[in-house]
Amino acid sequence: MQDFKPGLIVASDFGFYQHLSIVSDEISTDGKPFLISATKRNGTVKEEPWDIATQGKFTYLSDKQSNLSVAEILSNARSQIGKWHYSVRSSNCEHFSNWCLGLKVSSTQVVGASTGAVGGALLVKCCVDDPKPLDYILAATAGILFGLYCSKAQPKLS
Template sequence: MADAVVYRDSNQDDIQPGDLLKFQRDGFFHFAVYIGDGMVVHQTKDEGVLKQRLRDVIQQCSFYIDNSLDIDIRPKSIPQIVKDALSKVGRQGYNLFSSNCEHFATWCRNGTASCKQVGEKIKGGLMSVSNASSSSSSSTGSGDSAANIVCKGCTSLSKAKEQ
């Protein structure tokens, strides 16, 4: 198997359908599934699962092909990855801890919704569940606690589309 993580700086030459793309964003990485023909499918907070042009999602940032979960979990076939990603377009329901862009992308490729970056930030002291919970409920007034926390990459994509 080729290297599971291929680092690139906005080079699109070797991306294959079914690859997971990891975009550097402020504070978090944003994830998408490449489905071919310059298109990706990805989870956003405000608009749910979207099918968009890769160039619109890149937003002048670095990105990486990150199929690193393949080391532990065999990926689905490429047609199945693409089919599963497309089957969720329009789905709503974002939650940083259980249904974010990384969960979506890893489920599409490997059949397991996994998110390493949130756990790593909590372990590293860069994110506190109790602080996040109190700040989100006070800012929204909803009392929905940690469910309102958002990966900045997932919201910046929606905001960029509006501009």
């Protein structure tokens, strides 16, 4: 837990996608930091205990960097508590963390999933004689999952 300093971004591995959170300067009674993040579960931004935010998933430091101070990052994050309207496409946890860090508000996971879906559908169009709607649906779904998986940041090895 000593590596998880306030203002840094952590990624919790939920299988095909990852959930990004900002490490808070608040510490819970179990000695773990609180995390600030935007979730579909809450529909907005909340500052929550580590175990609630990570839901017991493997969590590691992200390589996202910022030129902002820790105070600015935490101020940005807390300014959106209860105000941020979660949307998987346009205001998810990655959009939120990038915004808090003063980075371009984007999501590699959304881009990866979208690219994968289009790529899967195009593959069907090019390679399947007389494709059916289900062929496109299955290929697009596989593409989404593949795109999400490929867009995940990998844990730093130290």
